[in-house]
Amino acid sequence: MTSKDTDPKFPTSRTKLLDSYSYDLLFNESVSAILRNQSANGAIVASPDFAQYQFCWLRDGSFSAYALDCAGKHKASARYHAWVNDAIGGISGIIDDVITKMERRDDVDPAIMPPARFALDGTSVVDDWPNFQIDGYGTWLWSLGQHLVESNQATLPKEWRSSVARAARYLATFALSPCYDVWEENGSAVHTSTLACVYGGLTSAASLLDDPGLLETAAVVKDRLRATIINGVYAKSSENSDVDASELWLLTPFHAVEVNDLAFVETVTTIEERLTLKGGLRRYSTDTYFGSGAWPVLTASLGWHHLNTGNGVEARRCLDWLAERFDDNGNLGEQFGGEHRDLRHYTEWVDRWGPPASDLTWSHAMYVILADAITRSGLPATGSRAGDSATEAAT
Numbered sequence: 056m057t058s059k060d061t062d063p064k065f066p067t068s069r070t071k072l073l074d075s076y077s078y079d080l081l082f083n084e085s086v087s088a089i090l091r092n093q094s095a096n097g098a099i100v101a102s103p104d105f106a107q108y109q110f111c112w113l114r115d116g117s118f119s120a121y122a123l124d125c126a127g128k129h130k131a132s133a134r135y136h137a138w139v140n141d142a143i144g145g146i147s148g149i150i151d152d153v154i155t156k157m158e159r160r161d162d163v164d165p166a167i168m169p170p171a172r173f174a175l176d177g178t179s180v181v182d183d184w185p186n187f188q189i190d191g192y193g194t195w196l197w198s199l200g201q202h203l204v205e206s207n208q209a210t211l212p213k214e215w216r217s218s219v220a221r222a223a224r225y226l227a228t229f230a231l232s233p234c235y236d237v238w239e240e241n242g243s244a245v246h247t248s249t250l251a252c253v254y255g256g257l258t259s260a261a262s263l264l265d266d267p268g269l270l271e272t273a274a275v276v277k278d279r280l281r282a283t284i285i286n287g288v289y290a291k292s293s294e295n296s297d298v299d300a301s302e303l304w305l306l307t308p309f310h311a312v313e314v315n316d317l318a319f320v321e322t323v324t325t326i327e328e329r330l331t332l333k334g335g336l337r338r339y340s341t342d343t344y345f346g347s348g349a350w351p352v353l354t355a356s357l358g359w360h361h362l363n364t365g366n367g368v369e370a371r372r373c374l375d376w377l378a379e380r381f382d383d384n385g386n387l388g389e390q391f392g393g394e395h396r397d398l399r400h401y402t403e404w405v406d407r408w409g410p411p412a413s414d415l416t417w418s419h420a421m422y423v424i425l426a427d428a429i430t431r432s433g434l435p436a437t438g439s440r441a442g443d444s445a446t447e448a449a450t
């Protein structure tokens with residue numbers, strides 16, 4: 056475990072807790088943070104403290120809803136899914152329109168695509184944000200499937216059926232189209248981790264809707280994924296042969312590759328070699344956002360991957376890395392260390408948007424997901440089963 060003593064560049068106010076901090080305490084802090092950041096209507100704000108993130112992203116929100124299910128907060132997770140259902144209902148005309156255009160082979164303007172993020176009241180935001188990001192729709196369908204499993208529901212509630220079918224049709228239609236990636240960048244490329252999110256969404260929707268046709272489209276996406284392998288490694292995108300840490304999701308959680316897929320094994324090794332920063336993971340080599348620090352979301356994804364491939368020690372190390380980044384108020388930020396790695400770009404972003412988000416709901420979600428996965432795996436942990444004390448009534 057890294058500590059302040061060995062790592063002066065990462066001063067952490069949690070140091071006094073490092074010897075005795077309880078995984079349960081941090082788990083409960085993170086669950087509370089997600090609940091606190093959820094509006095009464097179910098929307099989950101990306102960050103309460105960062106002006107640019109006062110919206111609900113399908114990506115962040117859907118991982119957060121899965122975290123709520125991991126913590127037994129099924130009612131709160133259901134509220135999120137009901138909110139997405141309404142939000143998709145509100146843009147049904149946009150989705151149907153772009154699908155029709157694509158089927159007719161008309162030009163589809165990326166600026167009019169269904170949004171990646173919504174206002175907390177569920178309405179679309181009209182601005183110049185790069186909306187065309189299909190991964191979030193895939194992640195939502197995956198998360199909804201998990202919600203039903205975790206909350207012991209055998210079938211999809213009928214009031215959600217049409218938005219699930221619409222989101223699945225949207226994904227099936229645009230699965231192989233270039234669009235912005237999970238970092239909302241590079242709209243002209245096909246991104247490997249986006250393909251994985253789409254695959255996860257389509258396979259989930261196939262089972263939710265009992266529609267085997269969606270599995271056929273998912274198989275096409277899987278074939279396209281194989282085509283992204285360059286020199287034995289899954290490339291970041293059709294325009295970039297480097298790796299991206301979000302490619303960890305190819306296996307966990309979206310199962311778009313097999314556990315013994317050699318190119319994937321090599322991709323993970325390459326991600327670790329190229330993107331590790333002080334024990335955490337950066338997004339990609341040429342990233343400059345706030346100096347490109349290490350992200351809890353990605354470091355937890357690495358731990359989740361290791362856990363699912365039998366390396367509990369590495370999973371626990373990743374969890375510890377996140378645990379050390381909580382501040383005294385229980386906040387867990389978006390990224391750490393960019394100011395030391397690349398001060399010029401860090402400052403550039405601070406001048407534009409202020410300091411990076413010091414509390415990111417998705418970071419909390421990934422702490423919960425990894426801590427829960429470790430607990431479920433039976434790996435020895437300090438304290439009792441994380442989250443046992445949290446009651447559904449609190450939601």
Ligand code: BGC
Binds near residue numbers: 108112114237417
């Ligand atoms: C990240 C996205 C994320 C959004 C909100 C952006 O900086 O690149 O992946 O969805 O912030 O957290």
